[in-house]
Amino acid sequence: MLDDFLVRAAVAGFGVALAAAPLGCFVVWRRMAYFGDATAHAAILGVALSLLFSTSIFAGVLVVSLLMATLVSLLSGRGYAMDTLLGVMAHSALAFGLVAVSFLSGVRIDLMAYLFGDILAVGKGDLAIIGAGALLVVGMVGWRWSALLTATLDEDLAQASGVDPRREQLVLTLSLAVVVAVALKVVGVLLIAALLIIPAAAARPFCRTPEAMALLAAVIGVASTTGGLQAAYWLDTPTGPTIVSLAAILFALSSLAGQFKRRLRVSRST
Amino acid sequence: MHLLSIDDLHVALGGRTVLEGIDLHLDRGEIVTLVGPNGSGKSTLLRAIIGAVRPARGRLVRQPGLTIGYVPQRLAIDATLPMTVTRFLNLPHRHSTQTVRQALEQAGVPSLDRQQVTDLSGGQFQRILLARALLEDPDLLLLDEATQGLDHRGTADFYRQIASVRRELGCAVLMVSHELHVVMRASDRVVCLNRHVCCQGTPERVLASPAYQALFGPDTGDALALYRHAHDHAPSSGTPAPPAAGANSLEATP
Numbered sequence: 001m002l003d004d005f006l007v008r009a010a011v012a013g014f015g016v017a018l019a020a021a022p023l024g025c026f027v028v029w030r031r032m033a034y035f036g037d038a039t040a041h042a043a044i045l046g047v048a049l050s051l052l053f054s055t056s057i058f059a060g061v062l063v064v065s066l067l068m069a070t071l072v073s074l075l076s077g078r079g080y081a082m083d084t085l086l087g088v089m090a091h092s093a094l095a096f097g098l099v100a101v102s103f104l105s106g107v108r109i110d111l112m113a114y115l116f117g118d119i120l121a122v123g124k125g126d127l128a129i130i131g132a133g134a135l136l137v138v139g140m141v142g143w144r145w146s147a148l149l150t151a152t153l154d155e156d157l158a159q160a161s162g163v164d165p166r167r168e169q170l171v172l173t174l175s176l177a178v179v180v181a182v183a184l185k186v187v188g189v190l191l192i193a194a195l196l197i198i199p200a201a202a203a204r205p206f207c208r209t210p211e212a213m214a215l216l217a218a219v220i221g222v223a224s225t226t227g228g229l230q231a232a233y234w235l236d237t238p239t240g241p242t243i244v245s246l247a248a249i250l251f252a253l254s255s256l257a258g259q260f261k262r263r264l265r266v267s268r269s270t
Numbered sequence: 271m272h273l274l275s276i277d278d279l280h281v282a283l284g285g286r287t288v289l290e291g292i293d294l295h296l297d298r299g300e301i302v303t304l305v306g307p308n309g310s311g312k313s314t315l316l317r318a319i320i321g322a323v324r325p326a327r328g329r330l331v332r333q334p335g336l337t338i339g340y341v342p343q344r345l346a347i348d349a350t351l352p353m354t355v356t357r358f359l360n361l362p363h364r365h366s367t368q369t370v371r372q373a374l375e376q377a378g379v380p381s382l383d384r385q386q387v388t389d390l391s392g393g394q395f396q397r398i399l400l401a402r403a404l405l406e407d408p409d410l411l412l413l414d415e416a417t418q419g420l421d422h423r424g425t426a427d428f429y430r431q432i433a434s435v436r437r438e439l440g441c442a443v444l445m446v447s448h449e450l451h452v453v454m455r456a457s458d459r460v461v462c463l464n465r466h467v468c469c470q471g472t473p474e475r476v477l478a479s480p481a482y483q484a485l486f487g488p489d490t491g492d493a494l495a496l497y498r499h500a501h502d503h504a505p506s507s508g509t510p511a512p513p514a515a516g517a518n519s520l521e522a523t524p
């Protein structure tokens with residue numbers, strides 16, 4: 001079954017969507033959207049470095065993403081506003097990455113595949129990595145769920161309840177790096193943040209608890225990846241961007257439905 | 271052993287000394303109130319007690335296994351985070367449905383369980399925060415201006431609940447408050463803070479102390495009016511008093 005490249009692509013999309021959903025919720029709740037961007041954009045530097053040192057691309061991306069996330073965490077609150085800092089870091093990491101790639105003479109790499117992903121080229125080895133990464137992230141976020149939520153509500157409140165907010169931040173940073181490394185093949189550097197944020201944001205209007213939001217985000221993520229894959233096949237469009245476009249359409253629909261629901265509630269209560 | 275012992279505590283935030291030489295001990299069953307002007311380090315002291323800020327110097331020893339119930343000054347929950355009151359009360363530790371319902375009844379808001387936290391009024395949310403702190407079965411209850419946003423009746427209910435909680439749980443209560451008149455009556459001990467401990471003792475003693483009067487002015491409105499009969503509060507003309515926070519200028523005649 002896994003011999004069919006479309007089946008492999010679907011399984012890969014499924015894994016990434018599942019891992020991205022709960023993590024994406026935290027990215028939205030903690031207003032870390034740009035943080036995700038910066039980590040993802042650093043991945044292209046990771047690709048260049050791993051080609052240079054001929055190590056596995058997954059490892060290179062993981063290490064550089066991790067470094068980037070840690071660096072951003074450390075630098076935050078030291079004079080620059082967070083969005084300025086992240087804007088500088090995200091785009092300079094991408095620029096340095098692209099420059100580094102151009103130095104690699106002799107190695108022919110398909111840059112587009114890393115910028116926008118190439119889900120149709122997912123091999124069995126990639127699948128194993130994606131599966132393991134997704135399991136790791138879902139397991140980690142699930143294990144720390146209550147503590148992560150408390151730390152997201154308020155750091156002092158968490159501290160008073162015996163939850164160390166710095167440790168929970170570290171859990172999120174680590175998970176983010178793993179998701180970036182895993183999703184690189186599926187949607188590429190430029191669209192990873194979209195896959196994190198859009199399903200979570202689309203799920204928001206219909207949920208009353210954080211757990212419901214994470215689950216619905218997973219459903220929307222899986223629908224976007226499988227549906228996008230199918231649509232890209234029919235329309236002969238690039239797969240990664242098609243997946244993200246479909247997620248964006250679902251987000252627009254959900255926002256409209258959310259507005260409608262709110263109007264209905266207001267008119268009913270008056 | 272004390273529930274909490276603080277010896278010679280210094281705290282610096284961003285290179286600026288916020289607290290210096292704090293000595294404070296708390297025992298089971300005590301209600302202690304922290305008073306002090308804005309920026310005197312009251313909230314920082316509470317944050318040091320929960321472990322959110324590291325002391326630059328000194329010792330802060332909690333009794334082993336001490337559980338803390340903390341009610342912050344304010345809590346802004348992001349609108350993107352869906353959260354019912356019931357779910358909020360179960361963070362980070364889950365409690366039985368029965369326990370949660372009881373806590374809501376005790377807080378005087380039994381029908382809010384399915385509400386979204388972001389839809390609550392300030393007063394309702396304050397009650398929910400207290401209910402959550404009490405669900406942790408605290409040995410020490412820390413309240414940072416917890417009656418903010420409550421109306422008169424709500425405030426009275428709140429302090430009544432604190433008194434009964436102290437009786438039932440036997441926990442210590444350390445609270446920050448600006449409502450001097452209510453607080454003074456409700457507490458066993460008052461600690462007057464202005465980066466260092468200016469004075470501490472029973473409400474009567476603190477009100478009468480020159481350090482307190484220098485900080486809040488010779489006249490502190492209601493608080494003083496309550497105790498005026500027992501003490502002579504004529505301010506010495508040599509010590510200039512800074513303008514009092516909330517002082518009632520009509521009574522400012524020595």
